[in-house]
Amino acid sequence: MAILQTRDLNKWFGGLHVTGGVDFALEDGEIHCLIGPNGAGKSTLFRLFLGEHLPTSGQIFYQGEDITKAKPFERIRRGISVKFQVPGIFKALSVRQNLQIALQHHRLPEELDEEIDRLLEFLKLTDARYQLAGNLSHGQKQWLEIGMAVALRPRLLLLDEPTAGMTPDETAATGEMVQELNRDGVTVLAVEHDMAFVRQIAHRVTVLHFGKIFAQGTIDEIVSDERVAAIYLGDAHA
Amino acid sequence: MARANLLSSTIRLLDGPQTLGRGRPFWTSFALVLVLACAYPMFADGYDVGNNVYFFNWVFMALGLSLIWGYGGTLSFGQTAFFGVAGYSYGVISTNFGDAYGLTLVALIASVAAAALFSAVLGYFLFFGRISGVFLGIVTLSVTLVLERFMAQTAGPEWQVGTARLNGYNGMGGMPSLTIPWFGGDIVLFPDVQLYYCTLALLVACYLGLRLLVNSRFGNVLVAIRENPQRAEMLGYDIRVYQLVAFVIGSALAGLSGVLYTSWGNYITPASMGMTAAALPIVWVAVGGRSDLTTTLIGTLIVLGGFQALTIHGSQYALVVMGVLLVLTVLIAPRGLVFSLGALAGGMFRRKTAGRE
Numbered sequence: 001m002a003i004l005q006t007r008d009l010n011k012w013f014g015g016l017h018v019t020g021g022v023d024f025a026l027e028d029g030e031i032h033c034l035i036g037p038n039g040a041g042k043s044t045l046f047r048l049f050l051g052e053h054l055p056t057s058g059q060i061f062y063q064g065e066d067i068t069k070a071k072p073f074e075r076i077r078r079g080i081s082v083k084f085q086v087p088g089i090f091k092a093l094s095v096r097q098n099l100q101i102a103l104q105h106h107r108l109p110e111e112l113d114e115e116i117d118r119l120l121e122f123l124k125l126t127d128a129r130y131q132l133a134g135n136l137s138h139g140q141k142q143w144l145e146i147g148m149a150v151a152l153r154p155r156l157l158l159l160d161e162p163t164a165g166m167t168p169d170e171t172a173a174t175g176e177m178v179q180e181l182n183r184d185g186v187t188v189l190a191v192e193h194d195m196a197f198v199r200q201i202a203h204r205v206t207v208l209h210f211g212k213i214f215a216q217g218t219i220d221e222i223v224s225d226e227r228v229a230a231i232y233l234g235d236a237h238a
Numbered sequence: 239m240a241r242a243n244l245l246s247s248t249i250r251l252l253d254g255p256q257t258l259g260r261g262r263p264f265w266t267s268f269a270l271v272l273v274l275a276c277a278y279p280m281f282a283d284g285y286d287v288g289n290n291v292y293f294f295n296w297v298f299m300a301l302g303l304s305l306i307w308g309y310g311g312t313l314s315f316g317q318t319a320f321f322g323v324a325g326y327s328y329g330v331i332s333t334n335f336g337d338a339y340g341l342t343l344v345a346l347i348a349s350v351a352a353a354a355l356f357s358a359v360l361g362y363f364l365f366f367g368r369i370s371g372v373f374l375g376i377v378t379l380s381v382t383l384v385l386e387r388f389m390a391q392t393a394g395p396e397w398q399v400g401t402a403r404l405n406g407y408n409g410m411g412g413m414p415s416l417t418i419p420w421f422g423g424d425i426v427l428f429p430d431v432q433l434y435y436c437t438l439a440l441l442v443a444c445y446l447g448l449r450l451l452v453n454s455r456f457g458n459v460l461v462a463i464r465e466n467p468q469r470a471e472m473l474g475y476d477i478r479v480y481q482l483v484a485f486v487i488g489s490a491l492a493g494l495s496g497v498l499y500t501s502w503g504n505y506i507t508p509a510s511m512g513m514t515a516a517a518l519p520i521v522w523v524a525v526g527g528r529s530d531l532t533t534t535l536i537g538t539l540i541v542l543g544g545f546q547a548l549t550i551h552g553s554q555y556a557l558v559v560m561g562v563l564l565v566l567t568v569l570i571a572p573r574g575l576v577f578s579l580g581a582l583a584g585g586m587f588r589r590k591t592a593g594r595e
């Protein structure tokens with residue numbers, strides 16, 4: 001069964017057709033990677049899923065229900081969670097407070113402290129807990145934002161370029177974390193440029209090009225597809 | 239056991255991360271200042287003490303603005319509108335019902351409630367209409383100025399509510415002072431020592447209450463919205479509700495200022511909602527350091543005192559000085575002068591103690 005599904009989804013920014021009739025189905029329990037050249041409309045598709053943009057036309061279903069018009073916070077409360085491309089952490093607050101704000105909505109007060117400490121440990125940010133989040137390294141900021149997304153105990157986790165700016169070690173750790181979450185039943189949709197990372201985690205891959213679904217399949221099918229190679233020609237990330 | 243838990247969690251909230259002054263040194267100074275404030279009437283003339291209550295009257299409004307703007311990130315120019323609504327309400331209600339049987343206290347509560355209700359209606363349209371940033375400032379300022387204009391044209395005898403004449407630009411006067419019913423006879427809170435202690439107690443209660451609020455779960459979300467509203471919403475919070483609640487609480491505090499001011503001077507005029515009046519809270523709060531309750535409180539008292547000194551000594555430039563002060567603050571210490579000094583002192587203190595260990 002599809003946990004997330006779109007029907008003929010379109011988004012125009014003025015004269016720009018950024019999402020072009022997308023029919024997309026995300027299977028419950030899979031790790032799915034969304035790839036495509038810069039400006040293909042990957043982040044826009046995420047924003048449509050989250051309700052931050054409303055589609056010009058088309059529909060979005062989550063667990064079989066039409067959420068096309070639902071408010072962003074309503075979608076989050078139904079179990080969707082996101083890590084943005086540009087980390088949206090609370091820069092002037094401490095790392096600990098960032099996690100507290102993410103966690104407090106879903107936890108009883110008496111388990112909150114313990115849970116924050118666990119998450120800090122997991123993110124390897126225990127020593128940095130009283131630092132302002134804005135002073136973290138780029139990789140740590142990414143970690144923190146992933147931690148905040150995970151803290152919501154989502155059913156569907158959207159990750160927009162989770163490993164950008166991370167060291168190879170951090171990238172590998174992120175991959176392991178995603179797989180572990182997935183084993184616990186979390187469906188993951190990740191936008192990624194790092195093909196090694198995609199190979200590590202993805203069950204299926206979708207290629208987006210000029211806002212349209214260009215190809216879909218396993219990573220091996222995608223990599224051996226000459227048309228896909230062609231659209232990536234000249235793209236530094238290929 | 240449960241009581242001990244409640245106590246420890248209350249202390250935690252009083253001393254939480256959203257307030258700059260923390261720990262033993264801070265609370266020691268706090269107690270010291272409080273003792274000094276309590277002792278002051280013993281060394282001063284009752285008349286002066288009563289006059290100086292004037293400074294306390296404004297602090298509630300400033301703390302409210304700190305909550306809305308400093309913690310919530312929403313710049314409201316509307317504080318004096320709610321000040322005026324509550325002030326006039328107090329005038330009308332207390333003039334009509336008098337000061338027996340503690341009715342002035344009912345008038346106080348009803349007037350603050352009127353300001354809160356007005357702010358809830360206005361805030362609903364602002365926040366649920368997704369009006370933010372500079373537009374919210376413009377709308378709130380417009381509301382303030384419209385109210386001023388409206389009250390200014392109520393000079394005619396037709397503008398009378400019961401026995402209370404609104405009196406147009408000359409302002410409304412003659413309402414009774416706040417009166418506390420007491421066994422041996424009512425205590426009338428004329429500007430004197432009794433009013434001083436009552437206002438001081440109210441101020442301490444509001445300050446501590448706000449400290450609890452900003453360090454609570456609610457406060458956490460409020461500062462999160464200030465830092466990044468989109469991210470806060472993507473954590474599942476309906477940010478409109480949080481902004482609205484902060485706006486109503488902050489506006490109600492402005493209303494409390496309005497009632498205290500009106501009762502203190504037995505007088506309120508439309509000018510209390512004018513352009514100048516509307517801008518002053520912004521100056522107090524910005525100069526002190528809007529993102530912290532303590533710096534807001536200290537800054538407001540210092541700026542008010544300085545302003546008063548300038549006007550008394552015949553300077554016509556008091557307002558200009560206020561403007562310059564605001565500009566300097568924005569340029570030199572955007573987070574507030576008192577805030578920056580406090581952070582500096584705190585940093586030095588920490589380094590000193592760290593060196594000792």
Ligand SMILES: Nc1ncnc2c1ncn2[C@@H]1O[C@H](COP(=O)(O)OP(=O)(O)OP(=O)(O)O)[C@@H](O)[C@H]1O
Nearest residue numbers: 013016018036037038039040041042043044045085
């Ligand atoms: N709010 C907006 N208004 C107008 N145009 C927009 C807006 N958001 C995105 N676009 C345009 O839509 C196109 C797709 O942008 P989007 O950010 O979705 O691409 P992307 O696939 O995520 O790219 P990248 O790999 O660089 O992150 C781009 O041409 C972008 O300029």
Ligand SMILES: [Mg+2]
Nearest residue numbers: 042043044085
């Ligand atoms: Mg993108």
